[in-house]
Amino acid sequence: MAAFVISSARISTLAVALLVATTISCRGAGVAAATLSNKYYDKTCPGLQPIVRSAMAQAVAADPRTGASVLRLFFHDCFVNGCDGSVLLDDAPPGFTGEKGAGPNLGSARGFEAVDAAKAQAEAACNATVSCADVLALAARDAVGLLGGPAWAVKLGRKDSRTASQAAANANLPGPGSGLSSLLASFAAKGLSARDMTALSGAHTVGRARCLTFRARVNGGDAGVNATFAARIRQGCPATNGVGDSSLAPLDGETPDAFDNGYFRGLLQQRGLLHSDQELFSGGGGSQDSLVRKYAGNAGMFASDFARAMVKMGGLEPAAGTPLEVRINCRKPN
Numbered sequence: 001m002a003a004f005v006i007s008s009a010r011i012s013t014l015a016v017a018l019l020v021a022t023t024i025s026c027r028g029a030g031v032a033a034a035t036l037s038n039k040y041y042d043k044t045c046p047g048l049q050p051i052v053r054s055a056m057a058q059a060v061a062a063d064p065r066t067g068a069s070v071l072r073l074f075f076h077d078c079f080v081n082g083c084d085g086s087v088l089l090d091d092a093p094p095g096f097t098g099e100k101g102a103g104p105n106l107g108s109a110r111g112f113e114a115v116d117a118a119k120a121q122a123e124a125a126c127n128a129t130v131s132c133a134d135v136l137a138l139a140a141r142d143a144v145g146l147l148g149g150p151a152w153a154v155k156l157g158r159k160d161s162r163t164a165s166q167a168a169a170n171a172n173l174p175g176p177g178s179g180l181s182s183l184l185a186s187f188a189a190k191g192l193s194a195r196d197m198t199a200l201s202g203a204h205t206v207g208r209a210r211c212l213t214f215r216a217r218v219n220g221g222d223a224g225v226n227a228t229f230a231a232r233i234r235q236g237c238p239a240t241n242g243v244g245d246s247s248l249a250p251l252d253g254e255t256p257d258a259f260d261n262g263y264f265r266g267l268l269q270q271r272g273l274l275h276s277d278q279e280l281f282s283g284g285g286g287s288q289d290s291l292v293r294k295y296a297g298n299a300g301m302f303a304s305d306f307a308r309a310m311v312k313m314g315g316l317e318p319a320a321g322t323p324l325e326v327r328i329n330c331r332k333p334n
């Protein structure tokens, strides 16, 4: 038995060595997800995880919504050419167009200062070592934990892209008017299953959305909507375009700042804020209905599925040929 343990340890050492060799030879072609490791900075930046955690604790204590906003940034990073920190790039230097002006980000992406603060502290401890993409992956995990959600081990070793694509952000990030089949397709395009999609959508258990993303739904545009809920929400979001466009409502009206399964309970009552949220539960035999019911009744199942799906989404890699580096300032290429 002991001999077996030793030999399998040797085999896994060999496997790791092979993986490292593959990573080095493939660097120009992007980081393969399989090469991410829980131990990536153990030697080069051992204090990293507590640094990010305390930066996020400070940010979330000041404003719990920042936790939600950082979680969303990670999704918007990973869905656009992999988790490469591209969403963090400003429109600078002149002539460079980042992703912040893309429809799904413009006027709604926030939380950048929290990522900057975590990165600045990581730089102070371990100069030019930790990528912005990894800081964001850790910050998103910590945000979930600080809001009461599950913890998971974050695989690390991502690099930051020197490029961004506003067009890809517009094309790849699903919109609030999406129907179920289009939601499923946009996640499938990233190798994520229907179950992953529904679990990840549970991120809407925290955070806020602007009126212009749910105006139609609460002003008569949607059949499957709770009438009392719609009447209350439209007080801050009337039918007239341009009136109250930026007024906010919680994505989970029950417990807006707690990472729990309240979002799914809301869907059972047709209180999904976005049309796309309610698409996950029709109550009439939709493909995700039974999973939504399970998550609504079983917080532990949602928590573990969410954590697993976050690790999977966090493994999305930039396309071969993407120029990569460890950015010093997350807002601009070195």
Ligand code: HEM
Pocket: 065, 068, 069, 071, 072, 075, 107, 108, 110, 174, 175, 176, 177, 178, 183, 200, 201, 203, 204, 206, 207, 208, 209, 210, 211, 213, 251, 274, 276
């Ligand atoms: C399934 C498809 C999804 C759609 C259609 C969608 C759409 C949206 C929209 C329209 C908003 C409000 C933006 C605004 O006010 O303009 C929002 C907010 C948010 N989304 Fe999603 N989302 C999706 C999936 C996800 C995923 C997978 C995550 C994370 C894993 C996520 C995390 C968040 C969070 C936390 C907020 C609140 C952010 C804040 O308060 O700053 N979303 N989403």
